[in-house]
Amino acid sequence: MRVPLSWLREYVDVELSPKSLAERLTLLGMEVQGLERWGADWQNVVIGELVSVEKHPRADRLSLVRVTVGSGEPLDIVCGATNIAAGQRVPVALPGAILPGDRRIEQTEKMGVVSKGMLCSGDELRLTSDADGILILPADTPLGVPLAELYGDLVLDIDVKPNRGDALSIVGLAREVAAVTGAELRFPATEPDEAGGAVAERLMVEVEDSGLC
Structure with missing residues (x-):
C-alpha cells in the first residue's frame, strides 16, 4: 500500500519525522518497506503557460508552441501533442532538465526549428499513465513554480498484513497513527444525499406493548 504523507496529514497531524513514523508503523505490525521522494527526479521542470500554438512550418504533425514560464523571454518549443491550446498551463522541462528514468532534456533542432525545452505528459513525469497528450494543469496553477514544489511528496510503501484489513485505507491508517502518537483524528465529512x-x-x-421491547 503506497501512502502519500500529505494525504495522511489531511486526517491526522503527523509531527514525527518520516523515518520515525516508519519505525512506529513497523512496530505496529505494518512494515514500511520503503520511503520514496516523489518528484525528486523532476529537475528543472516548471509550470508554463502556452502563449500561442501554431503549425510547424515544415512538419504537418508538429506544432510550434510559444511558452512563458513567468520570467525571461518566452520559449519556442516544438511539440507533437494534439491536446494543447493557447492559455493552458502545463509542465515545461527546460534545457538541462532531468526526467524520471534519467532522461535529459536539452535544446535541440527539430525540422529546422530550435526547440528550447519540452512540454511533458503525465506518463513522462510518472504522474499519470496518459502518454497520448500533454498534462494539462488547473488554470490557477502558479506560473514559473517548480513542479516538485506543487506535486512532490513523500510516499510510504507499507506492507499491511491480511489480518489488518481495517488499515487498508487512508482513514484506517490515520487511526493507527493517531492511536500511537496521541494526535487528533479528523474523519472526513460525510452527509448522505436526501x-x-x-x-x-x-x-x-406504533408500539403495542412496550413491556416486550
Whole structure:
C-alpha cells in the first residue's frame, strides 16, 4: 500500500519525522518497506503557460508552441501533442532538465526549428499513465513554480498484513497513527444525499406493548 504523507496529514497531524513514523508503523505490525521522494527526479521542470500554438512550418504533425514560464523571454518549443491550446498551463522541462528514468532534456533542432525545452505528459513525469497528450494543469496553477514544489511528496510503501484489513485505507491508517502518537483524528465529512419527503410523513411506528421491547 503506497501512502502519500500529505494525504495522511489531511486526517491526522503527523509531527514525527518520516523515518520515525516508519519505525512506529513497523512496530505496529505494518512494515514500511520503503520511503520514496516523489518528484525528486523532476529537475528543472516548471509550470508554463502556452502563449500561442501554431503549425510547424515544415512538419504537418508538429506544432510550434510559444511558452512563458513567468520570467525571461518566452520559449519556442516544438511539440507533437494534439491536446494543447493557447492559455493552458502545463509542465515545461527546460534545457538541462532531468526526467524520471534519467532522461535529459536539452535544446535541440527539430525540422529546422530550435526547440528550447519540452512540454511533458503525465506518463513522462510518472504522474499519470496518459502518454497520448500533454498534462494539462488547473488554470490557477502558479506560473514559473517548480513542479516538485506543487506535486512532490513523500510516499510510504507499507506492507499491511491480511489480518489488518481495517488499515487498508487512508482513514484506517490515520487511526493507527493517531492511536500511537496521541494526535487528533479528523474523519472526513460525510452527509448522505436526501430525496423525497420526510420519513415521518410516510411511515408511522406504533408500539403495542412496550413491556416486550
